[in-house]
Amino acid sequence: MGEKSFQLFPEAASSIAGQVDGLYAYLVLVSAFFSLLIAFLVVFFAIKYRRKNDEIPKPADEHSIGGMVLEIVWSIIPLGLSLIMFAWGASIFFTESRPPADAMEIFVVGKQWMWKVQHNEGAREINELHVPVNRNIRLTLTSEDVIHDFAVPAFRTKTDVLPGRYTTEWFRPTKVGAYHLFCMEYCGTKHSGMIGTVYVMNEADYNAWLGAGSGEGSMAEQGESLFNQLGCGTCHPSAMNKQNGRCPNLNGLFGTTVVLKDGSKVRADESYIRESVLYPQARIVAGYDDIMPTFKGLVTEDGLLKLVEYVKSLGPKNGTESSATAAPTQTSSSPQAPARPAGPARAGNQ
Ligand code: CUA
Numbered sequence: 001m002g003e004k005s006f007q008l009f010p011e012a013a014s015s016i017a018g019q020v021d022g023l024y025a026y027l028v029l030v031s032a033f034f035s036l037l038i039a040f041l042v043v044f045f046a047i048k049y050r051r052k053n054d055e056i057p058k059p060a061d062e063h064s065i066g067g068m069v070l071e072i073v074w075s076i077i078p079l080g081l082s083l084i085m086f087a088w089g090a091s092i093f094f095t096e097s098r099p100p101a102d103a104m105e106i107f108v109v110g111k112q113w114m115w116k117v118q119h120n121e122g123a124r125e126i127n128e129l130h131v132p133v134n135r136n137i138r139l140t141l142t143s144e145d146v147i148h149d150f151a152v153p154a155f156r157t158k159t160d161v162l163p164g165r166y167t168t169e170w171f172r173p174t175k176v177g178a179y180h181l182f183c184m185e186y187c188g189t190k191h192s193g194m195i196g197t198v199y200v201m202n203e204a205d206y207n208a209w210l211g212a213g214s215g216e217g218s219m220a221e222q223g224e225s226l227f228n229q230l231g232c233g234t235c236h237p238s239a240m241n242k243q244n245g246r247c248p249n250l251n252g253l254f255g256t257t258v259v260l261k262d263g264s265k266v267r268a269d270e271s272y273i274r275e276s277v278l279y280p281q282a283r284i285v286a287g288y289d290d291i292m293p294t295f296k297g298l299v300t301e302d303g304l305l306k307l308v309e310y311v312k313s314l315g316p317k318n319g320t321e322s323s324a325t326a327a328p329t330q331t332s333s334s335p336q337a338p339a340r341p342a343g344p345a346r347a348g349n350q
Helices: 017-048 068-097 203-211 219-229 270-278 301-313
Strands: 104-111 114-119 124-126 128-132 137-143 148-152 157-161 167-171 177-183 196-201 257-259 265-267
Touching: 017 068, 104 128, 104 148, 104 301, 114 128, 114 301, 124 128, 128 203, 137 148, 137 157, 137 301, 157 167, 196 203, 219 301, 270 301
Parallel strands: 104 137, 128 196
Antiparallel strands: 104 114, 114 124, 137 167, 148 157, 148 177, 177 196, 257 265
């Protein structure tokens, strides 16, 4: 970031920043054009049609039919200009709300008043987010308490972070550097202090940074030990035990469509797994009884994310391997996926 004393815009450091700035420029230009035009006409007509003598014209003389062509023109042109705003804005909105399938996944938990970040590989950080440059990054966000909002102006992106729900945000950083991270939803006394820094690094630096991480194992591995610690494995067939018929099999579950007791269907995504841990009775799988106790209050949001990662690592299909090698077809967010170049530093991490 250049040390400029005066900057109208934050640095444009993501793939979407140019589009957002383009739309913004269009909005400003259209507004400025019509503001100036109207201001000019107000003054111009005020002078041109000012009262020149005391004679009051008769209403009948003043009556004019009006120009149909004029009426149509000044309706159609603004309509077109605003429809461009709508279409352009919608297109950017759709791009921003649909993370690419190859995006690398990072998890963010907001709480009063800090940001906790977890990487799949196990590294954790607070009020900092390290990402590699020129990679699609997908954040899965949730809050432990109130509504926060994760915003990185240099990436032209912001997303509400809600308690009890997962939201996503994605971006592709295009410039190595350090960028401000803000909470943009008033969330209490120290809201203004809920800030941090996003570090965009080149791939080698990022891998070195990851390698220096926690040494606690990947999120899926940590999720697996939590899974065992909570005794989930005594009922749910998973990596290490077999089907027992009482509880749904978690192998190959993630990303599939599940048929529920009432006949409706649900996609087994992050939110569904989270809900099933906290509110097991909410959406019961067809063929199973309402026997699972709630784990609400027993698992933190961090822990839930790890459990979700563990279930994810069991793969969409044939997920019978252990978490260390599973998820060959899932996403490149898995550390073992081929899309991710194996950094020398990571070998020491696992
Ligand atoms: Cu968190 Cu404002």
